[in-house]
Amino acid sequence: MNCHQIKDRLSEYIDEELDKAVEKQVADHIKTCSSCRELEEFLRNTLIKPFRNAETLKAPQTMWETIERRIAEEQPLSLTERMRNWFDIILSPVPAQAGAAIIIIILGVSSLLWQPRKSQNLINSYFANQLQFFAQLEKTGEQDTLPVTSQVDTTEKQPPPQMTEQEETFLRLDNVNLGTTIEQFFL
């Protein structure tokens, strides 16, 4: 091994972590090479020795009190203690401001829910119109005439549509039932 290879292994050599065969090669080289021997001594005496001589420091005296307090704080509560805490929360008086805020929120939400919706109004008016139309149609049928407007020439009267009694009943029932059902559903 050359000096470069030896220097590369000096750290492990000093720590006695090399294979026995490699360790012997390094040891033999150091005996004869002053440059590598000097580096090995520098590593041992100047860089490693201070750590070996370093003393264990003293932990601050007050530390145990802090640790003991933290342990007590972080200790999980027993079931009885947890239940007692829950009861304390439930039974504790709610501050007036918090109570007022809750009531205002409830009232606000309720008023929003009670407002009629625009789409619901449209549906209601549509079915009201439909009911009115069929009622008028029924009335006209009874009078054997169709509803007329000013634009219609009354001289050319068309014969009124003839409905059987069954058809008439069906139409009446159907309109009434449909209107009632829809009204019940939406109103």
Next chain:
Amino acid sequence: MEEIHQSIIHQAANGDINSFKVIYDVMKDYVYTVAYRITSSREDAEEVTQDVFVNIYKNLKKFKFQSSLKTWVYRIATNTAINRAKKNLRGSGREVALDENIPLQSFGETLTEQARKENNEELVKKFLDQLNPDQRACIMLRDSEGLSYEEIAETLKININTVRSRLKRAREKLLQATGKEP
């Protein structure tokens, strides 16, 4: 570090705070020293030591006696300290600064014992300041605690070759910092 009897560990694991105090008294200085060497700050070392003991107390029931309590505490202490040091580095947005000239002339024969200790402590701090948190932990466990590469790998839960390379690179950095190697 004196050995702690298993009955003390069992009692502490069952929540006996007095038994836990026995464990604390035996290990507190070691944990604080490791934390200080790795974080390089007394304040951080104190917080890390507190975190370590609170964690040990909470997790003592999980300790299976497969390794010694000392090894288990080593692991928690070094990893907590490494995490804190890395967080500090990220927060400061800086890498470890390389001091090109660490003075070594203060090691003389004429120094008093107290002065020699203080100088040694100062030098250790300067050396560690050159290294990143992972390298500091490896150097501490190897050179101060005398752990083998295998024990360091086990403690830090890393590959043994990673231990090898971290120690080698750490010493190369220190050689550069002392002007011994380019």
